[in-house]
Each structure stands twice: as C-alpha cells, then as structure tokens.
Amino acid sequence: MLSVISTGKAPAAIGPYSQAISDGRTIWAAGQLGLDPASAELVSDNLEEQARQALTNLTAVLEAGGFSLDQVVAVDVFLTSMDDFAAFNKVYETFFATHRPARAVVAVAGLPKGGRVEIKCIASRG
Numbered sequence: 001m002l003s004v005i006s007t008g009k010a011p012a013a014i015g016p017y018s019q020a021i022s023d024g025r026t027i028w029a030a031g032q033l034g035l036d037p038a039s040a041e042l043v044s045d046n047l048e049e050q051a052r053q054a055l056t057n058l059t060a061v062l063e064a065g066g067f068s069l070d071q072v073v074a075v076d077v078f079l080t081s082m083d084d085f086a087a088f089n090k091v092y093e094t095f096f097a098t099h100r101p102a103r104a105v106v107a108v109a110g111l112p113k114g115g116r117v118e119i120k121c122i123a124s125r126g
Contacts, residue, residue, distance in 0.1 A: 001023070001024075002021055002022070002023055003021070003022050003023075003024070003065075004018045004020075004021060005018065005019055005020035005021065005022055005027065005029075005061060005064050005065040006018065006019050006020075006064065007019065007060050007061060007063075007064035008037065009037055009057075009060035009063075009064070010032065010037050010057040010058075010060040010061045010064075011032075011033070011035040011036070011037050011040050011057060012040065013030065014040070014112060014113070015112075017030055018030065019061045019064070020061050020062070020064070020065055022065045022066075022067075024125075025124060025125045025126075026122065026123070026124045026125070027062060027065045027067050027122070027123045027124075028122055029058055029061050029062060029065075029120055029121050029122070029123070030061075030120055031076075031078065031118040031119060031120040032054045032055075032057040032058045032061065032118065032119055032120065033050070033053075033054055033057075033111065033112060033113060033115040033117070033118050034049065034050025034051065034052070034053035034054045034057075034115060034116070034117060035053065035054075035057065035113065035115075036053065037057065037060075041113070042113060042114065042115060045116075047084045047087050047088065047116045047117060048087055048088075048090070048091050050115060050116050050117050051087075051088050051091040051092065051117050051119075052091050052094075054115075054117055054118065054119045055091065055092070055095045055119060058119055058120075058121060059095070062121075062123055067123040067125075068123075069095060069096065069099065069123075070099050071123040071124060071125060071126075072096075072099070072101040072121045072122070072123045073101050073102065073122055073123060073124050074101055074102045074103070074104075074121060074122045075096075075101050075102070075103040075104075075119060075120070075121045076103070076104050076106075076119070076120050076121070077092075077103065077104065077105040077106070077117065077118070077119050078105075078106055078107075078108045078111060078117065078118040078119075079105060079106070079107055079108070079116065079117055080107070080108060080109075080110060080111060080115075080116050080117075081107065081116070082107045084116060084117070085105065088105070088117060101121070
C-alpha cells in the first residue's frame with residue numbers, strides 16, 4: 001500500500017504531485033528546490049544557500065516518512081550550470097559526510113521559480 005508523505009517543514013508541492021510517496025520500505029522523494037517552507041520563495045540567489053535549503057527540505061520530507069539521510073540509496077541533482085558543480089559538492093558533503101549514496105548530477109536549461117538546484121532521492125529500509 002502506498003502512502004502520500006507530506007510535511008509543513010518543507011515547501012508544499014508547486015504542482016500536481018506529492019512531496020513523497022512511500023510503501024513503508026522505500027520512499028521516493030520529489031525534487032526539492034531551495035525554497036523557504038513558509039514563504040515558498042527561494043532563500044536567495046546564492047547556489048550554496050539554495051543547495052543547503054534544498055537538502056534541508058529533502059531531510060524534512062524523509063523524516064516525515066520515517067526515513068533519514070543514512071537510508072538514502074540514490075540522489076538525482078539538477079543544476080542550471082555545471083559551473084556550480086564544485087560549490088554544490090561542498091554543501092552536499094556536509095549532509096552526506098560518510099554515507100555516500102549513488103548519485104547523478106545533470107545540467108538543465110531551467111528549474112521552477114528560477115532555482116539553481118533541485119534535488120530528489122530514493123531511500124530504503126533495505
């Protein structure tokens with residue numbers, strides 16, 4: 001049975017989708033931008049601040065579903081510029097210091113609300 005995961009600690013979905021879906025063993029978290037949960041606006045134009053907020057939002061969604069970053073098995077990252085790759089990695093490493101899930105990073109032409117980074121993941125209880 002699938003459950004819809006939702007939390008006010010992350011921005012509400014800005015389209016017809018859920019923050020996450022879980023079957024109890026696995027959670028599929030939708031992409032998170034660097035949006036402030038209260039205002040639903042970008043925290044700043046700065047890549048590092050957007051990345052930190054996106055990862056904080058992702059953490060909140062996982063926790064709402066009873067999961068943690070340590071259970072993440074795959075991460076997909078969308079950057080509007082590969083010039084931000086190194087700066088993004090510095091922020092990412094503060095959230096995934098020792099646990100290293102599989103990851104893909106791709107450059108995209110644009111993101112909702114003019115964001116510079118979007119991050120989604122899958123976590124599993126194994």
